[in-house]
Amino acid sequence: MERIMDHLAHERSKAQFSVEEMKIIWAGSLHAFQVSDRIARLVASDPGFRKDNRAVLSRKELFKSALRKAAYVWKRINELALSEEEASWLRFYVDELAYAYIHWGMFVPAIKGSATEEQQQKWLPLANNMQIIGTYAQTELGHGSNVRGLETTATFDQETDEFIIHSPTLTSSKWWPGGLGKVATHAVVYARLITDGQDYGVHGFLVQIRSLDDHFPLPGVTVGDIGMKFGSGAFNSIDNGFLRFNHVRIPRNQMLMKVSRVTRQGKYVESNVPKQLLYGAMVYVRQIIVADASIALSRAVCIATRYSAVRRQFGPPHEDENGKGVETQVIDYKTQQSRLFPLLASAYAFRFVGEWLKWLYTDLIQKLEANDFSTLPEAHACTAGLKSLTTSAAADGIKECWKLCGGHGYLSSSGLPELYAAFVPACTYEGDNIVLLLQVSRFLMKTISQLQTGKKPIGTTAYMAHVEHLIQCRCTVQKAEDWLNPSVILEAFEARAIRLSVACAENLTKFATPLQGFSELSPDLVEAAVAHCQLIVVSKFIEKLQQNIEGNGVKQQLETLCNIYCLNLIHKHLGDFLSTGSISPKQASLASDQLRSRYSKLRSNVIALVDAFNYTDHFLGSVLGRYDGNVYPKLYEEAWKDPLNDSIVPDGYHEYIQPLLKQQLQNARL
Numbered sequence: 001m002e003r004i005m006d007h008l009a010h011e012r013s014k015a016q017f018s019v020e021e022m023k024i025i026w027a028g029s030l031h032a033f034q035v036s037d038r039i040a041r042l043v044a045s046d047p048g049f050r051k052d053n054r055a056v057l058s059r060k061e062l063f064k065s066a067l068r069k070a071a072y073v074w075k076r077i078n079e080l081a082l083s084e085e086e087a088s089w090l091r092f093y094v095d096e097l098a099y100a101y102i103h104w105g106m107f108v109p110a111i112k113g114s115a116t117e118e119q120q121q122k123w124l125p126l127a128n129n130m131q132i133i134g135t136y137a138q139t140e141l142g143h144g145s146n147v148r149g150l151e152t153t154a155t156f157d158q159e160t161d162e163f164i165i166h167s168p169t170l171t172s173s174k175w176w177p178g179g180l181g182k183v184a185t186h187a188v189v190y191a192r193l194i195t196d197g198q199d200y201g202v203h204g205f206l207v208q209i210r211s212l213d214d215h216f217p218l219p220g221v222t223v224g225d226i227g228m229k230f231g232s233g234a235f236n237s238i239d240n241g242f243l244r245f246n247h248v249r250i251p252r253n254q255m256l257m258k259v260s261r262v263t264r265q266g267k268y269v270e271s272n273v274p275k276q277l278l279y280g281a282m283v284y285v286r287q288i289i290v291a292d293a294s295i296a297l298s299r300a301v302c303i304a305t306r307y308s309a310v311r312r313q314f315g316p317p318h319e320d321e322n323g324k325g326v327e328t329q330v331i332d333y334k335t336q337q338s339r340l341f342p343l344l345a346s347a348y349a350f351r352f353v354g355e356w357l358k359w360l361y362t363d364l365i366q367k368l369e370a371n372d373f374s375t376l377p378e379a380h381a382c383t384a385g386l387k388s389l390t391t392s393a394a395a396d397g398i399k400e401c402w403k404l405c406g407g408h409g410y411l412s413s414s415g416l417p418e419l420y421a422a423f424v425p426a427c428t429y430e431g432d433n434i435v436l437l438l439q440v441s442r443f444l445m446k447t448i449s450q451l452q453t454g455k456k457p458i459g460t461t462a463y464m465a466h467v468e469h470l471i472q473c474r475c476t477v478q479k480a481e482d483w484l485n486p487s488v489i490l491e492a493f494e495a496r497a498i499r500l501s502v503a504c505a506e507n508l509t510k511f512a513t514p515l516q517g518f519s520e521l522s523p524d525l526v527e528a529a530v531a532h533c534q535l536i537v538v539s540k541f542i543e544k545l546q547q548n549i550e551g552n553g554v555k556q557q558l559e560t561l562c563n564i565y566c567l568n569l570i571h572k573h574l575g576d577f578l579s580t581g582s583i584s585p586k587q588a589s590l591a592s593d594q595l596r597s598r599y600s601k602l603r604s605n606v607i608a609l610v611d612a613f614n615y616t617d618h619f620l621g622s623v624l625g626r627y628d629g630n631v632y633p634k635l636y637e638e639a640w641k642d643p644l645n646d647s648i649v650p651d652g653y654h655e656y657i658q659p660l661l662k663q664q665l666q667n668a669r670l
């Protein structure tokens with residue numbers, strides 16, 4: 001037991017940088033670090049937030065436990081008079097999916113984004129005080145991705161000054177909204193607006209669905225839970241629901257009217273803001289999900305890294321720091337490093353791009369408030385593309401981390417199966433990842449076509465202004481060290497991205513219609529979008545390194561992580577880089593040499609780099625990822641806690657095992 005604890009202490013002593021300073025870089029600022037650290041400890045020390053029994057709870061118990069915790073969170077927020085920032089950290093560290101995620105994450109933002117000032121004044125205080133609980137009811141049984149295809153109708157009745165909300169078909173049933181099945185009292189419902197016999201497409205409406213007195217569904221409302229989802233624990237603590245309307249009436253002023261409105265006379269009036277603002281809540285949440293991806297991936301990486309330093313298999317016996325013969329730590333296998341270290345680098349890369357995306361979103365909101373809509377298309381493309389890129393990589397990365405932990409990774413007590421099950425739907429919700437990449441490629445094709453008209457590309461597409469240079473340039477790498485030059489890396493990624501996009505744009509002209517071309521070339525368009533999004537992540541990591549980074553050795557570690565992130569992408573997408581001529585086969589081989597050397601450089605720092613995430617054992621929820629590395633005794637202890645071990649002879653022995661054994665005995669006697 002002692003020896004395992006020694007392993008991590010020894011690992012920590014090898015770090016070549018200040019972990020405390022890195023914690024601040026990871027958190028984003030000293031203030032963010034201090035607040036999140038304080039709230040993380042508060043949650044970890046409160047038995048009311050215990051979560052280690054989640055995997056063995058039945059669906060009903062799990063759901064009730066999530067309700068209890070959500071109510072307790074609200075109680076603590078009020079008792080401690082927490083600020084909005086502290087409250088959101090508290091919800092985050094409690095780490096239990098419940099209706100509150102959708103209420104705060106989507107219902108409230110949808111009202112803020114799509115309701116008029118007057119409507120906000122009426123509804124936000126109720127929502128902010130949790131006097132009403134809301135959900136975001138967009139997706140239907142028949143349509144999720146194709147929002148324009150939604151079927152629920154909201155027909156204006158001029159006589160009564162009301163909208164009639166109706167589900168005309170089975171496929172128009174709302175399906176999936178979180179918190180809807182059993183909890184929400186209200187919903188922002190997306191429905192086709194019909195007035196004067198004309199269909200004006202999908203708009204948002206605020207609809208009460210349950211009584212505030214007895215919680216029964218209101219007349220005309222049919223609502224329930226859609227059933228168990230993948231994995232134990234995970235998303236089963238939340239009531240994703242279905243919802244059907246049978247001519248439910250709501251007052252006209254419950255249409256969210258910032259983007260357009262219907263007058264008392266039933267006239268449809270558009271405002272001066274773009275209709276895409278109706279989708280504003282999705283832009284907001286996608287930006288949050290990018291930050292979420294770095295957190296989910298970093299949790300898994302923290303577990304796999306600590307465990308890989310504790311776990312020993314094979315190898316010529318080494319002498320440990322006490323002079324005793326020991327086997328090889330699995331983290332010292334080059335294959336383990338080549339699977340794990342790029343994930344560690346990705347966690348940092350996603351953290352920084354998430355930070356930048358948050359800035360982009362804040363900037364967008366300020367511009368929108370000043371009636372400047374010019375950056376909306378780019379913000380949509382960036383949030384959609386980065387949501388797709390980071391969630392796909394994080395979901396794959398979590399799965400890889402579980403395999404990196406061998407058999408023990410498959411145990412619930414490793415924390416990895418539940419983390420995977422809880423995170424993998426992020427590849428689907430808030431937009432299927434492929435559908436979102438196709439949005440990015442549409443934006444890229446538009447940007448390329450505008451180059452010919454002399455329009456200067458801005459922001460993340462600014463590199464496209466140098467199209468002629470990037471199409472012709474040759475990578476200058478001659479030796480492995482040249483790959484450490486950020487401008488060399490950047491140019492290789494820019495060349496690959498623009499060459500893939502330009503090839504798509506040229507190929508599109510060969511089809512009879514753009515629609516046909518888009519459909520036929522969609523796999524290529526997706527690759528071009530991925531290349532563009534990876535370039536954004538790479539460039540934001542490089543920009544981060546150009547900032548004033550304080551702390552002993554911190555910048556050097558980040559440089560190594562950035563090198564690993566970029567060189568590993570080159571290695572994984574070599575086909576793209578070679579086929580576009582962005583680098584040569586010889587340069588590819590030098591990139592691999594440099595990547596190997598970066599792994600060796602990082603090795604002694606990896607435990608400290610995951611410590612810098614500052615995750616408590618409570619939040620990690622993993623026996624394998626414990627801070628003290630005391631894995632084996634705790635695994636044994638956890639095994640004893642399984643309900644099957646409550647009795648020595650299992651339930652069912654007398655009915656099913658004993659008769660069998662006895663029968664065999666009789667047969668043998670015969």
Ligand SMILES: CC/C=C\C/C=C\C/C=C\C/C=C\C=C\C(=O)SCCNC(=O)CCNC(=O)[C@H](O)C(C)(C)COP(=O)(O)OP(=O)(O)OC[C@H]1O[C@@H](n2cnc3c(N)ncnc32)[C@H](O)[C@@H]1OP(=O)(O)O
Pocket residue numbers: 097101102104105106136138139144145146147148178276277279280282283285288289292376377380428429430431432435439442
């Ligand atoms: C609560 C969360 C907090 C933290 C997360 C933590 C835990 C998570 C817990 C639970 C999960 C939470 C909630 C999940 C919620 C949901 O899933 S809600 C449902 C989300 N649904 C989608 O994302 C649907 C995806 N589909 C679409 O976005 C669109 O319909 C489409 C694919 C864009 C449609 O394409 P279409 O070709 O039909 O385009 P149009 O509708 O005609 O659009 C025209 C132009 O508008 C541009 N556009 C599209 N979307 C946006 C946008 N959001 N913002 C700005 N602009 C947009 C589009 O590009 C077109 O532009 P053009 O090319 O210039 O014409």
Ligand SMILES: Cc1cc2nc3c(=O)[nH]c(=O)nc-3n(C[C@H](O)[C@H](O)[C@H](O)COP(=O)(O)OP(=O)(O)OC[C@H]3O[C@@H](n4cnc5c(N)ncnc54)[C@H](O)[C@@H]3O)c2cc1C
Pocket residue numbers: 102136137138139142143144145146175176177178235240425428429430431432433434435438522
């Ligand atoms: C856990 C979870 C929580 C959710 N919470 C909510 C919520 O709170 N509120 C809400 O309204 N919704 C919610 N959703 C629904 C979610 O937003 C949708 O499931 C998502 O947008 C994907 O839509 P879909 O299910 O229609 O997938 P589909 O579009 O049917 O996707 C099926 C397949 O078709 C492919 N595909 C679809 N269109 C195209 C295309 N044009 N080109 C190429 N390929 C295509 C996709 O890539 C995918 O492989 C949730 C979903 C999940 C899983």
